[in-house]
Amino acid sequence: AQSVTQPDIHITVSEGASLELRCNYSYGATPYLFWYVQSPGQGLQLLLKYFSGDTLVQGIKGFEAEFKRSQSSFNLRKPSVHWSDAAEYFCAVGAVIGNEKLTFGTGTRLTIIP
Amino acid sequence: DAGVTQSPTHLIKTRGQHVTLRCSPISGHKSVSWYQQVLGQGPQFIFQYYEKEERGRGNFPDRFSARQFPNYSSELNVNALLLGDSALYLCASSLGTGVEKLFFGSGTQLSVL
Known part of the structure; x- marks a missing residue:
């Protein structure tokens, strides 16, 4: 069975500082990997995804993530955060075959301080 | 183009009711x-429908059902x-x-109250 672990429940970062959100997954083969962002009262917006190829993927809003097979990780990074980045971030895994569902982590809440 | 629309946006029910x-x-x-x-958790998969047929079902009780038109x-x-359905x-x-x-x-x- 596939699973996702986001070890950080809540992270606080100063505006302009760099950010890294951690994600570890469990899956028998190379999965599809995703990062979504959710603002309060809103649905999920896709930031970026990894299917294959280059292990460093670029997304929207200046985010990037790196797939590390040896560590079963897919950490999200941003070099300089903005106040508007405050939100809940979810890492998710999907199977390449029989892929009718996403399995999400429990999320990391990001707070930005001036 | 319109995105995915859901209705209603908010709903309050009591235990035992249907929604x-x-x-x-x-x-x-x-x-x-x-x-x-659920509050404080990531989303959990319930169902997928494609061309009006169920293609996937998550680990939810039979109280949950869906259909596609x-x-x-x-x-x-x-x-x-x-209460836990909130x-x-x-x-x-x-x-x-x-x-x-x-x-x-x-x-x-x-x-659910």
Whole structure:
């Protein structure tokens, strides 16, 4: 069975500082990997995804993530955060075959301080 | 173009009641998936429908059911509501059955008292 672990429940970062959100997954083969962002009262917006190829993927809003097979990780990074980045971030895994569902982590809440 | 629309946005029910949530996918999308997001948790997969047929079911009791109509809109039904059913219910649409490109609606916030 596939699973996702986001070890950080809540992270606080100063505006302009760099950010890294951690994600570890469990899956028998190379999965599809995703990062979504959710603002309060809103649905999920896709930031970026990894299917294959280059292990460093670029997304929207200046985010990037790196797939590390040896560590079963897919950490999200941003070099300089903005106040508007405050939100809940979810890492998710999907199977390449029989892929009718996403399995999400429990999320990391990001707070930005001036 | 309109995105995924869900109705109602908020709903309050009491234990034991029944609820119907509705979802309209993006025009041209034939697949609708439902997810439950309990406060403080990530979304959990409930169902996927494609071309009016159930293609996937998560680990939810039989009180949860869904269907998809010829226009590809969908309903999620929950019977005999429990307090634990209080959650944000998200609908996602896509062209096919894969998860490569899901578009999520803003959800229906269900409160069971």
